[in-house]
Amino acid sequence: xxxxxxxxxxxxxxxxxxxxxxxxxxxxxxxxxxxxxxxxxxxxxxxxxxxxxxxxxxxxxxxxxxxxxxxxxxxxxxxxxxxxxxxxxxxxxxxxxxxxxxxxxxxxxxxxxxxxxxxxxxxxxxxxxxxxxxxxxxxxxxxxxxxxxxxxxxxxxxxxxxxxxxxxxxxxxxxxxxxxxxxxxxxxxxxxxxxxxxxxxxxxxxxxxxxxxxxxxxxxxxxxxxxxxxxxxxxxxxxxxxxxxxxxxxxxxxxxxxxxxxxxxxxxxxxxxxxxxxxxxxxxxxxxxx
Numbered sequence: 001x002x003x004x005x006x007x008x009x010x011x012x013x014x015x016x017x018x019x020x021x022x023x024x025x026x027x028x029x030x031x032x033x034x035x036x037x038x039x040x041x042x043x044x045x046x047x048x049x050x051x052x053x054x055x056x057x058x059x060x061x062x063x064x065x066x067x068x069x070x071x072x073x074x075x076x077x078x079x080x081x082x083x084x085x086x087x088x089x090x091x092x093x094x095x096x097x098x099x100x101x102x103x104x105x106x107x108x109x110x111x112x113x114x115x116x117x118x119x120x121x122x123x124x125x126x127x128x129x130x131x132x133x134x135x136x137x138x139x140x141x142x143x144x145x146x147x148x149x150x151x152x153x154x155x156x157x158x159x160x161x162x163x164x165x166x167x168x169x170x171x172x173x174x175x176x177x178x179x180x181x182x183x184x185x186x187x188x189x190x191x192x193x194x195x196x197x198x199x200x201x202x203x204x205x206x207x208x209x210x211x212x213x214x215x216x217x218x219x220x221x222x223x224x225x226x227x228x229x230x231x232x233x234x235x236x237x238x239x240x241x242x243x244x245x246x247x248x249x250x251x252x253x254x255x256x257x258x259x260x261x262x263x264x265x266x267x268x269x270x271x272x273x274x275x276x277x278x279x280x281x282x283x284x285x286x287x288x289x290x
Contacts, residue, residue: 033173036069036166037129037182038147042240042270043281046082047145049112050131051168052182057124061172064122067114068095069132070164072107072152073189074143075100080110081138086131086268086286087122088213091115094135098162103153109164123266123289124170131238131268131286141189147181206283209271213286216262220271220282224250231275233257238268250275261287 037050049069080094091114098109112133122130148154148165155165170177207222220233228251235244243264248257250273259271266289273280 033179034124034168034170034177035180035182036147036178038071038145038185038187039238040187041134041238041268041284042236043284046134046136046284047187048086048131048134048238048268049147050129052129053124053126054179055124055172056126057170057172059120061170062120062122062124063171064114064117064119065169065171066117067132067168068111068163069166070109070111070148071145072104072109072148072154073145074141075106075108077139077141077143078108078110078145078189079138080135082134082136083112084134086133086213088288089116090119090121092133096162098154098158098160098164101154101162102159107154109148109154109162111162111164114168124172128265129267134268134284137189143189144186145189146184146186149181203280207271209283209285213288214261215288216260218259218261218271218285220257220259221254222250222257222282223254224252226252228252229275231273233259234272234274235259235261235264236270236272238270243269261285265289 033055034051034053037052039048039050040046041048049071076099083092083094085092093113093115094110095113096111098111100106100108124130150165152165154162156163158164166178166181167176168178169175203222203225207220209218209220211218228249230247230249233246233248234242237243244259244261246257246259261269264287266287268284268286270284271282273282
């Protein structure tokens with residue numbers, strides 16, 4: 001009888017202990033998650049995919065093993081070009097296109113994959129948006145594009161046996177960290193070129209912006225074809241908000257302008273030149289924190 005009571009005494013706390021461990025593990029596994037975001041940059045033609053973490057991870061917890069992003073676009077109206085990773089030593093690839101599947105015949109599905117698997121280069125800070133890559137469309141597109149959602153009719157398994165969907169595995173999240181999209185991002189896919197003919201008549205060639213990515217300062221080299229003029233170089237974030245400016249006087253011919261970006265947060269920015277009643281969108285650059 002005493003032995004039976006003894007066994008019962010030891011088994012019950014052990015059961016509770018195992019349950020507690022499972023609860024703790026479950027909470028820790030879902031406490032650090034990330035959402036994806038799609039946006040169009042201020043130049044009107046570049047699309048950007050970002051992530052927003054709900055927890056900060058430093059090395060080695062920030063090791064990112066795999067990642068995939070799938071975007072749905074109007075069928076036969078989108079061809080990816082100028083794919084650019086926003087982080088040094090981190091590579092993304094445009095992997096596949098699923099054209100007009102029967103589950104959603106009005107859309108094509110474009111999948112991008114992280115090819116730098118096991119990277120430590122991505123810095124996760126709670127609540128801070130982190131751009132991953134940008135791309136453009138080589139075709140004429142009408143309608144809108146958006147990130148594929150977890151409830152999309154073409155989710156796996158599907159009629160094309162395609163590996164589609166969004167995913168990211170992070171060591172600190174103990175595996176899969178993707179929980180959904182930041183918001184219902186429906187982005188017009190038409191390009192809205194803001195530079196226009198003015199650049200071709202006022203600049204001999206496209207301006208050169210360097211270093212890119214930048215840490216402390218950015219240089220702009222350009223050849224001005226018109227008479228000397230005064231104006232302002234404006235730096236805008238991906239939402240079109242002005243975050244810095246510098247008054248300059250451009251001379252006819254070659255000009256080199258330096259812009260201090262040390263105080264900017266990490267992200268993607270666009271440089272504009274404003275003079276008289278004109279605004280020229282020159283180039284974008286990436287600001288990195290050390």
